[in-house]
Amino acid sequence: EAGVAQSPRYKIIEKRQSVAFWCNPISGHATLYWYQQILGQGPKLLIQFQNNGVVDDSQLPKDRFSAERLKGVDSTLKIQPAKLEDSAVYLCASRTGQSTDTQYFGPGTRLTVL
Amino acid sequence: SQQGEEDPQALSIQEGENATMNCSYKTSINNLQWYRQNSGRGLVHLILIRSNEREKHSGRLRVTLDTSKKSSSLLITASRAADTASYFCATALFTGANSKLTFGKGITLSVRP
Numbered sequence: 001e002a003g004v005a006q007s008p009r010y011k012i013i014e015k016r017q018s019v020a021f022w023c024n025p026i027s028g029h030a031t032l033y034w035y036q037q038i039l040g041q042g043p044k045l046l047i048q049f050q051n052n053g054v055v056d057d058s059q060l061p062k063d064r065f066s067a068e069r070l071k072g073v074d075s076t077l078k079i080q081p082a083k084l085e086d087s088a089v090y091l092c093a094s095r096t097g098q099s100t101d102t103q104y105f106g107p108g109t110r111l112t113v114l
Numbered sequence: 115s116q117q118g119e120e121d122p123q124a125l126s127i128q129e130g131e132n133a134t135m136n137c138s139y140k141t142s143i144n145n146l147q148w149y150r151q152n153s154g155r156g157l158v159h160l161i162l163i164r165s166n167e168r169e170k171h172s173g174r175l176r177v178t179l180d181t182s183k184k185s186s187s188l189l190i191t192a193s194r195a196a197d198t199a200s201y202f203c204a205t206a207l208f209t210g211a212n213s214k215l216t217f218g219k220g221i222t223l224s225v226r227p
Contacts, residue, residue, distance in 0.1 A: 104159070
């Protein structure tokens with residue numbers, strides 16, 4: 001079974017530029033999460049989708065971050081414009097629709113904002 | 115804010131020794147999970163313990179949960195150099211079909227060959 005795929009793996013941009021990350025969850029997984037992990041810290045949830053609907057986006061900085069999950073499969077996370085403090089690893093995770101199931105994480109995208 | 119707080123922040127041991135990592139949390143949970151993260155990689159799920167369980171084993175891993183003290187411990191027995199990684203505890207809270215994980219800051223484990 002293929003795991004969670006993310007691209008790109010690394011991205012370097014200048015501040016005020018925009019950037020987009022892509023995630024392809026495990027086939028059949030209804031729930032998809034985006035996390036931000038700043039160096040030296042644990043992952044922080046940004047947004048959770050159930051199929052193509054948003055379940056929780058309370059910690060998403062909506063003035064600059066946006067995410068979508070069209071057709072309930074792939075998802076993209078966008079930052080526009082980027083700030084220096086957005087430098088982090090962005091992790092995508094997925095699980096089945098059952099709340100008791102574990103989350104499976106992708107390898108992440110390491111973003112550096114200069 | 116992050117609920118889980120791991121202790122110690124860093125741990126260095128010799129190969130073959132046991133490694134014990136602790137996690138404390140603040141609010142009610144449905145389960146507690148431990149993850150491993152190798153440098154530059156994503157998180158790998160290690161073990162899950164439900165709120166009505168007290169101890170669980172998986173291979174060289176042993177996890178305990180004390181809900182009265184709101185704490186958990188992860189024991190890795192007979193450590194190997196390949197166990198070198200960051201370890202995170204994450205508390206899970208269910209609301210209907212929704213499950214939200216809250217991670218701690220992590221413990222850096224170094225196993226010396």
